[in-house]
Amino acid sequence: xxxxxxxxxxxxxxxxxxxxxxxxxxxxxxxxxxxxxxxxxxxxxxxxxxxxxxxxxxxxxxxxxxxxxxxxxxxxxxxxxxxxxxxxxxxxxxxxxxxxxxxxxxxxxxxxxxxxxxxxxxxxxxxxxxxxxxxxxxxxxxxxxxxxxxxxxxxxxxxxxxxxxxxxxxxxxxxxxxxxxxxxxxxxxxxxxxxxxxxxxxxxxxxxxxxxxxxxxxxxxxxxxxxxxxxxxxxxxxxxxxxxxxxxxxxxxxxxxxxxxxxxxxxxxxxxxxxxxxxxxxxxxxxxxx
Amino acid sequence: xxxxxxxxxxxxxxxxxxxxxxxxxxxxxxxxxxxxxxxxxxxxxxxxxxxxxxxxxxxxxxxxxxxxxxxxxxxxxxxxxxxxxxxxxxxxxxxxxxxxxxxxxxxxxxxxxxxxxxxxxxxxxxxxxxxxxxxxxxxxxxxxxxxxxxxxxxxxxxxxxxxxxxxxxxxxxxxxxxxxxxxxxxxxxxxxxxxxxxxxxxxxxxxxxxxxxxxxxxxxxxxxxxxxxxxxxxxxxxxxxxxxxxxxxxxxxxxxxxxxxxxxxxxxxxxxxxxxxxxxxxxxxxxxxx
Numbered sequence: 001x002x003x004x005x006x007x008x009x010x011x012x013x014x015x016x017x018x019x020x021x022x023x024x025x026x027x028x029x030x031x032x033x034x035x036x037x038x039x040x041x042x043x044x045x046x047x048x049x050x051x052x053x054x055x056x057x058x059x060x061x062x063x064x065x066x067x068x069x070x071x072x073x074x075x076x077x078x079x080x081x082x083x084x085x086x087x088x089x090x091x092x093x094x095x096x097x098x099x100x101x102x103x104x105x106x107x108x109x110x111x112x113x114x115x116x117x118x119x120x121x122x123x124x125x126x127x128x129x130x131x132x133x134x135x136x137x138x139x140x141x142x143x144x145x146x147x148x149x150x151x152x153x154x155x156x157x158x159x160x161x162x163x164x165x166x167x168x169x170x171x172x173x174x175x176x177x178x179x180x181x182x183x184x185x186x187x188x189x190x191x192x193x194x195x196x197x198x199x200x201x202x203x204x205x206x207x208x209x210x211x212x213x214x215x216x217x218x219x220x221x222x223x224x225x226x227x228x229x230x231x232x233x234x235x236x237x238x239x240x241x242x243x244x245x246x247x248x249x250x251x252x253x254x255x256x257x258x259x260x261x262x263x264x265x266x267x268x269x270x271x272x273x274x275x276x277x278x279x280x281x282x283x284x285x286x287x288x289x290x
Numbered sequence: 291x292x293x294x295x296x297x298x299x300x301x302x303x304x305x306x307x308x309x310x311x312x313x314x315x316x317x318x319x320x321x322x323x324x325x326x327x328x329x330x331x332x333x334x335x336x337x338x339x340x341x342x343x344x345x346x347x348x349x350x351x352x353x354x355x356x357x358x359x360x361x362x363x364x365x366x367x368x369x370x371x372x373x374x375x376x377x378x379x380x381x382x383x384x385x386x387x388x389x390x391x392x393x394x395x396x397x398x399x400x401x402x403x404x405x406x407x408x409x410x411x412x413x414x415x416x417x418x419x420x421x422x423x424x425x426x427x428x429x430x431x432x433x434x435x436x437x438x439x440x441x442x443x444x445x446x447x448x449x450x451x452x453x454x455x456x457x458x459x460x461x462x463x464x465x466x467x468x469x470x471x472x473x474x475x476x477x478x479x480x481x482x483x484x485x486x487x488x489x490x491x492x493x494x495x496x497x498x499x500x501x502x503x504x505x506x507x508x509x510x511x512x513x514x515x516x517x518x519x520x521x522x523x524x525x526x527x528x529x530x531x532x533x534x535x536x537x538x539x540x541x542x543x544x545x546x547x548x549x550x551x552x553x554x555x556x557x558x559x560x561x562x563x564x565x566x567x568x569x570x571x572x573x574x575x576x577x578x579x580x
Contacts, residue, residue, distance in 0.1 A: 039329070039570075040570075124566060124569075125569070242554065243557070243561055243562060243565055244554055244565055246562075247562065247565040247566050247568070247569050248569055264532060264534055266533075267533070269561070269562055270562045271533055271559070272533060272536075272537065272559055272560045272562060272563040273562040273563045273566055275533055275534055275537040276414060276537050276563055278537070279414075279415070279537050279538055280329075280330075
């Protein structure tokens with residue numbers, strides 16, 4: 001009886017689409033991210049789209065089981081190399097670099113929006129506000145870490161000659177329908193070809209160059225919190241965004257930078273939280289709402 | 291089909307009995323503790339016994355619902371004041387101080403063992419190793435924080451004239467059957483009467499004085515980890531008990547001392563983890579295994 005009510009309630013809500021792209025080395029962080037998404041969104045159903053090229057079939061199957069145990073359908077797309085016959089591909093610019101940029105043309109036409117998430121994150125509150133973001137005329141929504149490191153932002157703005165803030169592409173809301181209208185696969189390839197060599201963060205740079213003006217800026221302290229800079233966030237908010245605030249309001253904790261929280265030596269304010277989710281993601285038991 | 295298998299599996303395992311004693315001001319930490327116990331023990335069923343004297347009926351009902359939503363039966367016992375007609379009771383030694391000590395005589399005779407837990411803890415792994423501790427001839431199991439603060443321990447040993455380490459009574463395994471044989475309510479009261487004035491931590495002191503020699507010592511880094519002293523634990527273990535180790539092996543994180551993790555100003559290695567569980571405990575949704 002109670003169960004029926006829940007199923008109906010869930011069916012009435014729309015399923016949230018999540019896009020991820022990673023290789024075999026990021027399977028573990030991906031599982032941690034999924035665990036956090038599941039525990040903190042117990043009433044949601046998800047469809048996860050994984051664009052990849054070299055993850056072995058047995059790993060794909062395990063991931064599929066893992067997702068399904070967390071109320072998520074996983075669809076994996078082993079991306080067709082033919083799409084890249086015209087692309088500048090090298091060791092520095094591997095094919096995988098383009099997946100996020102080309103997702104609107106790789107994902108099924110019937111899919112009209114998706115949330116892209118890097119695997120090095122924890123989702124610690126309901127993700128629905130991101131799913132229901134009001135884009136207006138924009139095609140994307142993303143956050144900039146400008147407030148937390150003004151200098152980096154300034155450098156990138158000059159480097160790329162942009163008018164807008166430098167966006168972090170680890171968390172992206174994408175209106176696929178609109179992007180298919182405004183974007184162009186060939187334009188992406190030629191942009192990379194023209195700028196080859198001067199781009200420090202290839203796909204994030206290309207993303208900013210091509211789509212920068214189409215991006216609605218979201219509050220990074222809620223949608224893409226850079227876990228390295230707690231003190232800077234506290235300072236910027238005049239003390240309001242203390243730890244209690246973050247854990248209550250921040251939706252996405254993003255472990256940016258080279259020091260990754262799954263490494264032994266990682267210490268940081270959110271290290272115990274991340275490592276606890278690692279342990280949870282290793283356990284057999286999975287959770288559902290009741 | 292899968293569900294049946296699970297129910298059968300659960301019925302085959304014994305239900306774990308948990309004892310708590312607190313007043314109204316500790317309801318919130320208790321809910322956090324219950325949430326952590328539930329999420330990290332998804333395959334267990336629990337019976338929680340709350341000994342109290344002044345928690346209002348409406349709060350008791352809410353707690354009861356909360357526990358039941360987490361696969362736990364809550365039985366509250368409003369302790370009979372008649373039991374204390376012969377006890378030295380004062381503002382310094384309130385009746386509630388005796389609940390943990392007298393639990394074997396307050397709890398039903400049919401209950402033969404119980405795990406006592408302070409409400410200022412997180413249970414971050416399976417609690418079954420504590421439930422299945424092999425007592426041998428002992429009647430209790432508890433941990434000492436001697437290794438992490440030798441000095442405090444030395445002081446207490448001299449102060450109380452004990453031969454054994456000074457035990458922390460925040461986490462206790464109690465063999466109620468044995469204690470009912472070796473212990474005596476009047477002895478507890480007279481011990482307090484004799485030592486009145488010289489006891490700094492009344493009930494923990496009494497506990498050590500009366501039962502010290504009956505206590506099996508358990509590894510505090512697993513069963514009663516003092517969350518203030520991460521560095522000391524790392525040092526003591528020659529680096530082995532780093533953060534990854536703790537999150538994987540420690541069962542009970544105990545937030546000892548005056549700085550409590552639910553306070554705004556609390557900062558500490560486990561602050562984000564605790565505060566995240568606070569947020570989880572405030573949410574409507576509850577979790578069950580599937």
